[in-house]
Amino acid sequence: MLRDIRKNYQKSELIEAKLPGEPIEFFQRWLNEAIQHEEEEPTAMTLSTAVNGEPDSRIVLLKGIDESGFVFFTNYLSTKGKQLNENGNVALNFFWPKLERQVRVKGFARKMDDDQSSDYFKSRPRDSQIGAWASPQSREISSREELDNNFEYYVKHFKKREINKPSNWGGYLVKAVEVEFWQGRPNRLHDRFRYFLNTENAWEIKRLAP
Template sequence: MKKYSEPQLPSTPLDLSQLDADPFAQFHIWFKGARNRNFPMPHAMSLATSAANGVTTLRTVLLKDYDQTGFIFFTNYGSRKSQQIEENPNVSLLFPWISIGQQIIIVGTASKVSRKESLEYFKSRPRGSQIGAWTSNQSRTIESRKSLEETFALTENRFKHSDIPLPDFWGGYRVIPDSIEFWQNRADRLHDRFLYKKSGQKKWEINRLSP
């Protein structure tokens, strides 16, 4: 088996006393920290979904908002991820900030945000991205790159004298967490791991996990 040399990662102790009792507040602290440390695209997260038959798919999506209600991303409702979420709303998110020695794992359920929320975000997108949402029949087989670009041009012309409306087939999902794990790198693989798990309507239990 080929051996790979590993870079020296930050190794900073993490103790329960350093954690906020609220996992959303703790996420905000780490997310802000990743941005301040110039980690590239800290809002890029891996999303795992599973179909009813158990087939699991993983891809990268972008976190667009988060608050006490959950973590939001947007997509085509006809995409494979959306079809799997409709069959099985149990999902997992991963923020792999490995180069700064941290990662966050979120396990929960996904549900569609309101059309009002989707519209508000859609209107904030660059015009090209709005046209792209209309153009892409996401996850479907296409003839060529050229055919995709031709469809984009036709869509651009269709809306050239008007605002671009929100497609019925496009919008957001909110992942409502049941658990959130914070992982921090330590020497000799003795990493620090803390798991927040719901223990009531608004209460969270925090436990240290073995690395």
């Protein structure tokens, strides 16, 4: 039964004195370790939005991380794109089960410059570029055949041509205001540390009870 499923986390620990002063540096360290340990989808993150008090969430892929924030790309006319246009306050969640770790992020998402989005679009596989043109993301379609036909249309349309970025597709940068690091520990007494920006726009760190 579901209530009998148990796992006693015991692979690592978090020591406050060893935490870096800023969360992005710490996150990059953990992300690198998730990649090294061959987590199934190390860059997968849950993106949560909220409009008119109604929450929504889905998995997207992290495509960039630096001091500025967390980067992902999507169709601006998709459901999440429309929600982000109405309310840029978002939450991100990463879970790396092999390492028994979770990272939670709260922040604000804003559109990236079109040139930045175009640069990334050029780096995508050609079929993924065509897919961005072929899929009216989040809209109702009549059948799988409609989607396949759209794809074939754009394959022919862009044959022997460079594929430019659709105007309704691009990146978002999430500027974090809170980042929580969770390390599984035995007996459900997990280690949790929350980084948050104080009134002077400097990072503070607090330990949280599990």
